[in-house]
Amino acid sequence: MAIDLLLGLQWGDEGKGKIVDVLSKKYDIIARFQGGPNAGHTLEFEGIKHVLHTIPSGIFHPKAINLVGNGVVIDPVIFKLELDNLAPFNININEVLLVSRKAHLILPTHCLLDAASELAKGKAKIGSTLKGIGPTYMDKTGRNGIRIGDIELSNWKEKYTALRDKHLTMIKNMNVSLEFSMEDLEAAFFEAITYLKSAVAFVDSEEYLRVAQQNEQHILAEGAQGSLLDIDFGTYPFVTSSNTTAAGACTGLGIAPNRIGEVFGIFKAYTTRVGSGPFPTELLDEVGETMGRVGHEFGATTGRSRRCGWLDLVALKYAVEINGVTQLMMMKGDVLSGFDELKVCTAYAYRGEIIQHLPYSLNTDEVTPQYTTIRGWKEDLTAMRSENELPDTFNEYVAFIEDFVQTPIRIVSVGPDRTQTIFRSE
Numbered sequence: 034m035a036i037d038l039l040l041g042l043q044w045g046d047e048g049k050g051k052i053v054d055v056l057s058k059k060y061d062i063i064a065r066f067q068g069g070p071n072a073g074h075t076l077e078f079e080g081i082k083h084v085l086h087t088i089p090s091g092i093f094h095p096k097a098i099n100l101v102g103n104g105v106v107i108d109p110v111i112f113k114l115e116l117d118n119l120a121p122f123n124i125n126i127n128e129v130l131l132v133s134r135k136a137h138l139i140l141p142t143h144c145l146l147d148a149a150s151e152l153a154k155g156k157a158k159i160g161s162t163l164k165g166i167g168p169t170y171m172d173k174t175g176r177n178g179i180r181i182g183d184i185e186l187s188n189w190k191e192k193y194t195a196l197r198d199k200h201l202t203m204i205k206n207m208n209v210s211l212e213f214s215m216e217d218l219e220a221a222f223f224e225a226i227t228y229l230k231s232a233v234a235f236v237d238s239e240e241y242l243r244v245a246q247q248n249e250q251h252i253l254a255e256g257a258q259g260s261l262l263d264i265d266f267g268t269y270p271f272v273t274s275s276n277t278t279a280a281g282a283c284t285g286l287g288i289a290p291n292r293i294g295e296v297f298g299i300f301k302a303y304t305t306r307v308g309s310g311p312f313p314t315e316l317l318d319e320v321g322e323t324m325g326r327v328g329h330e331f332g333a334t335t336g337r338s339r340r341c342g343w344l345d346l347v348a349l350k351y352a353v354e355i356n357g358v359t360q361l362m363m364m365k366g367d368v369l370s371g372f373d374e375l376k377v378c379t380a381y382a383y384r385g386e387i388i389q390h391l392p393y394s395l396n397t398d399e400v401t402p403q404y405t406t407i408r409g410w411k412e413d414l415t416a417m418r419s420e421n422e423l424p425d426t427f428n429e430y431v432a433f434i435e436d437f438v439q440t441p442i443r444i445v446s447v448g449p450d451r452t453q454t455i456f457r458s459e
């Protein structure tokens with residue numbers, strides 16, 4: 034049985050959590066494959082809003098197994114908080130949530146290193162969520178990391194202490210002013226580790242998924258962040274530290290490329306970005322301000338305002354191609370209601386040429402977006418539930434995108450709630 038992937042195609046926050054929740058009833062297993070608590074995936078149903086950071090977005094499905102794969106980095110303190118937030122919902126966590134033994138642990142000193150690194154960069158800072166993501170992946174690739182499987186071993190605290198001390202020396206040498214109490218941080222860290230050991234099952238996840246595939250189970254891999262934050266293909270260095278693109282699902286779960294079925298690519302009808310880095314179609318005017326206000330564009334993890342701008346089809350096409358997207362999902366069309374005209378970027382002026390691909394640099398002083406103007410729609414979409422209710426002008430916008438990226442849009446989302454999801458016929 035093929036494994037389907039669901040990925041963000043922009044700079045994150047496309048609405049992955051909502052769509053995974055909507056699709057989860059079709060799957061037996063939902064598996065996160067990269068990132069960590071830098072992610073904030075929002076789900077809304079029955080009047081309640083849930084934000085998940087590490088736990089896969091299938092957790093509210095009554096039967097699905099939710100697996101945190103080897104490619105994910107885990108902060109036990111945040112993981113415990115997420116579990117605490119789920120307590121009122123009577124979910125049998127011990128049975129439906131599994132964690133890979135090969136997933137790496139975020140130590141308190143990884144978060145301190147993240148903060149120290151951003152302070153040292155000054156104005157050139159990445160705008161990291163400060164969840165320790167970069168330093169943890171650095172220790173993973175540097176072969177110094179501590180994994181979930183290690184905490185089952187009796188001597189793991191020695192390994193912990195050695196790594197902590199190394200980090201503390203590094204922080205000292207960075208010469209930045211950082212106040213913290215190691216004692217308080219460690220108290221919370223070890224309490225959370227003890228809790229996780231009792232509350233969650235640790236597994237050899239690649240073997241678990243191999244058997245699941247043999248038994249014809251339906252598996253959905255849930256991405257975090259988005260393609261433009263990918264460590265290789267994003268707007269480096271303003272990216273995250275993992276491969277957010279389709280290939281990341283293979284390494285982050287141990288699944289073979291020829292086992293991948295559908296690749297669902299999610300994008301917003303406009304563009305947002307949180308943190309620093311280039312953003313050619315960013316709008317620093319009233320239009321961008323309106324998108325942010327109507328779309329409630331505040332980070333689900335950090336609460337920071339998200340930068341907003343027009344849809345960038347050059348970047349979207351790049352993401353579709355790099356991931357091999359087979360079906361698109363367009364989110365937040367409702368937010369664009371009321372604009373007379375909408376613009377979409379269909380080319381860039383770059384170093385004296387007009388180009389239609391993503392160049393080496395997306396820096397705003399080198400790239401000027403070239404826009405095509407499309408009619409907007411006035412209708413409020415949020416109460417619509419079927420495709421024949423959607424206004425013609427909205428359908429024209431959708432058709433323009435499909436034509437440009439040569440990929441069908443199968444879902445349009447018209448609000449944050451589970452029910453505000455319209456499946457389009459083929």
Ligand code: GDP
Binds near residue numbers: 046047333367
């Ligand atoms: P994720 O990180 O990709 O899961 O996305 P986030 O949860 O960080 O951000 C998406 C935000 O948009 C959340 O607040 C969602 O509740 C909200 N949302 C998702 N789909 C829609 C939609 O179609 N319309 C509106 N207005 N909000 C949406």
Ligand code: IMO
Binds near residue numbers: 161164333
């Ligand atoms: P979800 O899964 C949006 C951004 C940060 C920063 C850069 C590096 O909710 O879509 P990091 O903490 O990884 O070192 O930050 O990446 N970033 C996200 N932006 N959505 C996310 O996740 C993000 N995860 C990281 O803002 O610019």
Ligand code: MG
Binds near residue numbers: 072333
């Ligand atoms: Mg998010």
